[in-house]
Amino acid sequence: MPGDPVSDEPAPRPTTRLAPSPTGALHVGNARTFLVNWALAKQEGWRVLFRVEDLDTPRVKPGAVEATVEMLAWLGLTWHGDPTVQSADLSPYLVAMRRLAEAGLAYPSELTRREIEQAATAPQEGSAEARFPPELRAPVYPSTFSDDGTNWRFVVEPGETRFVDRFLGERSVSVFGSVGDFVVWTKRGQPSYQLAVTVDDARQGVTHVVRGNDLVGSTGRQMLLRRALGLGPEPEHVHLPLVRGPDGRRLAKRHGDTRLESYRAQGVPAERVIGLIAGTCGLSREPMTAAEFAAAFDLGTMPTEDVIFTPEDDAWLLGP
Numbered sequence: 001m002p003g004d005p006v007s008d009e010p011a012p013r014p015t016t017r018l019a020p021s022p023t024g025a026l027h028v029g030n031a032r033t034f035l036v037n038w039a040l041a042k043q044e045g046w047r048v049l050f051r052v053e054d055l056d057t058p059r060v061k062p063g064a065v066e067a068t069v070e071m072l073a074w075l076g077l078t079w080h081g082d083p084t085v086q087s088a089d090l091s092p093y094l095v096a097m098r099r100l101a102e103a104g105l106a107y108p109s110e111l112t113r114r115e116i117e118q119a120a121t122a123p124q125e126g127s128a129e130a131r132f133p134p135e136l137r138a139p140v141y142p143s144t145f146s147d148d149g150t151n152w153r154f155v156v157e158p159g160e161t162r163f164v165d166r167f168l169g170e171r172s173v174s175v176f177g178s179v180g181d182f183v184v185w186t187k188r189g190q191p192s193y194q195l196a197v198t199v200d201d202a203r204q205g206v207t208h209v210v211r212g213n214d215l216v217g218s219t220g221r222q223m224l225l226r227r228a229l230g231l232g233p234e235p236e237h238v239h240l241p242l243v244r245g246p247d248g249r250r251l252a253k254r255h256g257d258t259r260l261e262s263y264r265a266q267g268v269p270a271e272r273v274i275g276l277i278a279g280t281c282g283l284s285r286e287p288m289t290a291a292e293f294a295a296a297f298d299l300g301t302m303p304t305e306d307v308i309f310t311p312e313d314d315a316w317l318l319g320p
């Protein structure tokens with residue numbers, strides 16, 4: 001397993017994490033986020049953890065976890081210790097659920113998505129999650145948590161959650177206005193993404209979170225959970241622009257096969273993939289190693305707009 005060469009030494013405090021979900025294969029878009037995350041860590045001396053987020057996702061195919069780890073290693077990224085896999089131990093999330101229930105901050109709700117959408121005045125445009133209005137809250141909350149085959153929701157009060165993002169600047173998110181009481185434990189007997197990330201970032205001592213700007217709204221939810229659970233200071237956030245297809249939608253299968261493993265299978269070296277990414281980060285587009293990228297990268301000159309991955313980029317990757 002690739003690891004940080006200094007992994008025997010006491011861990012330095014500032015810590016970040018590479019946190020892929022092993023749902024789809026790694027493509028140029030998420031590789032860019034991981035590469036920038038790793039480059040910032042190298043520049044600033046942060047410890048890099050590897051956490052596989054395999055909860056609250058569609059079924060994880062056998063071998064997907066290993067393949068994700070393998071692709072990031074192929075890119076030349078390194079990390080401290082062995083990757084952790086969220087599904088390996090649910091006890092930290094159960095502890096958090098008990099605490100939320102005892103504090104009267106979470107309750108079970110059997111309402112389906114359809115029922116919630118019908119009750120809400122207007123579903124949020126383009127939102128993956130229907131807003132859960134406070135009127136639908138259970139009238140009485142049990143004070144003990146039980147994994148009873150229902151969704152448990154977190155009580156969200158009106159108000160704005162503010163944070164200063166190192167890349168985006170000041171941000172203000174209304175969790176109440178956007179999603180309302182959100183799910184923290186799913187009827188499938190697992191923590192939701194929001195709860196799992198909050199608990200893990202706190203218990204793993206994560207001080208720097210670098211991820212795509214589609215998760216700005218989630219940061220608001222995770223901040224509320226962190227406060228409710230008394231989990232200590234919030235990490236610094238860096239939300240990066242996304243890579244999109246020519247149609248403006250987030251890069252995905254519909255845009256053709258941009259999986260790193262396909263490029264690798266066609267003989268494309270990792271240095272070329274990194275070179276392409278470098279060209280979208282304000283550096284010159286030429287093959288380079290991850291270490292060379294980290295030496296040259298400057299967050300201050302990284303373009304702020306989302307990036308379009310074009311057929312021309314695909315052709316460049318495949319080489320002359």
Ligand code: GLU
Pocket residue numbers: 019020021053197210211215
């Ligand atoms: N696992 C998430 C993803 O792959 C990232 C979550 C996070 O960085 O908080 O999109």
